[in-house]
Amino acid sequence: MSDILLRVVVGGLTVSAFALFGDLLRPKSFAGLLSAAPSVAIATLILSLMKEGSQYARIEARSMILGAVAFICYGTVVSQFLIRRKYAVIPVTSVAMVVWLAGAFGLWFAMVRIAG
């Protein structure tokens, strides 16, 4: 329980700090870089390094590559639907999570298959 609480506090503070800095940046497209800042990753990796060791964190980072590729697809799809089609923000950003899930797990399954 204390581990989860620590993750909540550290993760929350890291994300808030990056988000606050993002509020100051212009134009909006540049501020968007902070929306994909490695805030959650930094918090999680620090905790993993301290508790589980560097090999554990290394494996997490390797999988993170696949998640990040899926994030690129997610951001591209969301921007197209918002800018070109002018759909509402909440439905588009929520439904597009399917793109991330399909991309991340699809790449992960492919990697597992290739690795044998």
Add this chain to the structure above:
Amino acid sequence: MKAHIDTSELGQSRWYEHLVRFAFGGTVTALAGVIAKRYGPEVGGLFLAFPAIFPAAATLIAKHEEKKEGRENTRAVRATVAAGLDAIGAAFGAVGLVIFAIVVWQGLPSYSMGTVLPSAMLAWAVTSVLCWQLWEMLRARARDKRSHDSKSKQVAPVHIDQPTNRRMR
């Protein structure tokens, strides 16, 4: 447009908006840890790049744009486009995330956390900003080309010798 810092809208966010970001960030970090513990670091690691915070961030951006002056439908369109531009930035940031993850993966365990994480952060920042700069450059070129094309179409060639009046023909 050049990237810059604008502090004029710093007070625009309400306290509960900061709380929402804190809650989202904390929840995703805790979730990544729980998933890694249950299914292993290979699956847990995927969620280090989960865009959980993005819907909340994009919604807040759209909300702030809607509060600005203008007609209702114009404000709504502007809000959606602002969130869309944020998403483009997020896609470039995600390219940086790939590089961040590669630096951490290759850096550990040969180098210490104190060396690897700041190096990875720097790699993320440089990659993301370069991607954004390249996109801005291509956009500016496309805009200049469109402007040049529309100007050349406006200036119609005038032939003085040809009669314009039918009676004169």
